[in-house]
Structures are given as C-alpha cells and as structure tokens.
Amino acid sequence: xxxxxxxxxxxGRTLRGRVPCSVSKIRPELGPLIDSDDLExxxxxxxxxxxxxxxxxxxxxRFCRSFCEMSMQAVAELLQVDRRTVQRWESEESPVPxxxxxxxxxxxxxxxxxxAVMRTWLxxxxxxxxxxxxxxxxxx
Amino acid sequence: xxxxxxxxxxxxxxxxxxFRLTVHAAREAAECGATRAHIRCALTNAxxxxxxxxxxxxxxTVLGPDLDGDDLDLAVIxxxxxxxxxxx
Numbered sequence: 001x002x003x004x005x006x007x008x009x010x011x012g013r014t015l016r017g018r019v020p021c022s023v024s025k026i027r028p029e030l031g032p033l034i035d036s037d038d039l040e041x042x043x044x045x046x047x048x049x050x051x052x053x054x055x056x057x058x059x060x061x062r063f064c065r066s067f068c069e070m071s072m073q074a075v076a077e078l079l080q081v082d083r084r085t086v087q088r089w090e091s092e093e094s095p096v097p098x099x100x101x102x103x104x105x106x107x108x109x110x111x112x113x114x115x116a117v118m119r120t121w122l123x124x125x126x127x128x129x130x131x132x133x134x135x136x137x138x139x140x
Numbered sequence: 141x142x143x144x145x146x147x148x149x150x151x152x153x154x155x156x157x158x159f160r161l162t163v164h165a166a167r168e169a170a171e172c173g174a175t176r177a178h179i180r181c182a183l184t185n186a187x188x189x190x191x192x193x194x195x196x197x198x199x200x201t202v203l204g205p206d207l208d209g210d211d212l213d214l215a216v217i218x219x220x221x222x223x224x225x226x227x228x
Contacts, residue, residue: 004163008170021163026219033160033224039176059173066175071207 004032006039008046011057015046043067044112051109056101062090064101064108068119075104078122141218146200147189149218154183159223165215168228174206179225181205182212193217 003018019042021032047067050060065075065086072090076083079100089096106118141149153159157180161169169179186204192215193199202214215227 006166006170008173010173019166024160024219024224027217027224030162030217030224030226032163034163034166036157036159036161036176036180039161039166043175063173063175066177066207069177069181069207071209 002032004034006034006042008043008063010046010050010059010063011055013055015049017042017045047105047108047112051105054102055105056096056098058090058092058096061096061101061104064104065090067108068104068111078119078126079103080126141198143189143191143200146218147186147202150186150189150200150202150216150223151184153218153221153223154180154186158221159183159216159225161225161228165225165228172228174228178206178212179214179228181207182214183216183223 001020001022004021005016006019007014007016009015019034019038021034021038023032024030043063044067047064049055050064065072070078072086073083076086079086081100085094088094089100103118103122107116107122110116110118159180161179169175182204183202184204186202188203189200191199192201195217198218200216200218202216203211204214206212212228214225217224217226
C-alpha cells in the first residue's frame with residue numbers, strides 16, 4: 001500500500017512518520033487520502049514518543065490533551081487546577097509544569113495503548129467521596 | 141442533498157469514523173498541532189453547513205466546535221457513504 005509522510009510540529013520539534021494512503025475511485029482528482037483510523041495510529045505513535053522522550057512544552061501538552069479527547073476543562077478538573085491555568089500553559093503565558101506534562105503525556109501514552117490507568121487514578125484522586133476514614137494496614 | 145440532510149450525514153459519518161482526509165488537509169492539521177479528535181468533535185457537533193465548490197450536491201463547508209468550543213471551518217465532500225475532508 002502506498003504511504004505518505006506526515007509531520008507534527010510541536011514546540012520546535014518535528015515528529016514524522018509515514019501513513020498509508022489511497023486514492024478515491026470516485027474522486028481521483030483529490031489525490032491520496034488518509035483514513036481517520038490511520039491518522040489516529042500516527043497520532044498514537046506521536047503520543048508515545050512525547051512520553052518516551054519526556055518532551056515538555058505547550059504544544060505537546062495540547063496535543064496530548066486533545067489526543068485523549070479531553071477539553072481544557074476536563075484536564076483542569078483531573079489535575080485540580082483552574083481551566084484558565086491550563087489555558088495559560090497552552091498559550092505560553094506561563095510555563096507548563098513538568099508534573100502536569102508528565103501526567104497528561106502518560107494519559108496519552110496509555111490511551112495510545114488502549115488503557116486508561118492514569119486517567120482513572122486521577123479521577124479517583126479528584127473525587128473525595130467514598131474515601132474511608134479508618135484504614136487497617138497489614139504489617140504481618 | 142439539501143443542507144439539512146447533509147448536516148445529518150456529516151454528523152453521522154464522523155460519529156462512525158467514516159472519514160478521510162486529503163494529504164493536504166492532514167498536513168495542514170498536523171502543522172497546526174490539531175488532532176483527529178478536534179476534527180471529529182467539530183464534525184459530530186457541526187451546527188452550520190453551506191454548499192461550496194463545483195459540485196453543490198456533494199461539496200460543503202462545515203462549521204462546528206472543536207474540543208475546546210472553538211469553531212473549526214472544514215471543507216468536506218460527502219461521497220459514497222464517506223466523508224472526505226479537503227481543507228482544514
């Protein structure tokens with residue numbers, strides 16, 4: 001199958017990869033087309049690279065957040081910060097804290113592998129309800 | 141196809157992940173750091189559509205909110221049960 005190169009430019013870095021493409025029989029004049037599923041595979045690899053390389057920056061944060069299909073509000077609630085704080089990180093008004101980048105890129109990395117452990121943990125931490133006040137710890 | 145039917149088709153096809161992008165549109169989106177999720181969100185929640193291009197029966201310009209509620213303008217073609225995004 002023919003492929004074409006896609007580049008994602010994030011925070012001054014270029015992440016590139018080749019994705020499959022095909023030409024429509026009905027509208028060949030449009031040239032090669034990329035299926036949305038193949039685009040998602042490319043984005044999954046970008047998300048994995050961001051986490052693996054520990055990339056940090058506003059565009060990388062925005063990419064990871066949107067790859068997780070989360071609005072700024074949804075990320076703000078999970079990280080227990082104001083929506084405007086996330087907005088400031090993404091618009092370079094204030095630096096992205098490494099802890100926030102790590103958590104969001106980890107969520108994106110897990111989503112790329114079909115998991116959501118970090119997202120579940122953050123949701124549980126953000127939810128105070130049902131947390132026991134007495135806990136027996138096993139020291140045997 | 142009238143605009144109302146076209147809007148319904150755009151939303152339904154996007155929801156079912158039945159869409160493709162021209163290489164040009166995919167590269168434009170990637171250059172802007174926009175993801176498939178932003179595009180899908182704008183299409184599934186599209187609220188405005190108008191005919192465009194040479195073929196007014198299948199070529200449309202769609203407007204819809206992305207994940208953050210910002211409006212995205214997309215040029216699309218509805219063809220053979222598939223949505224083709226030609227301009228991001």
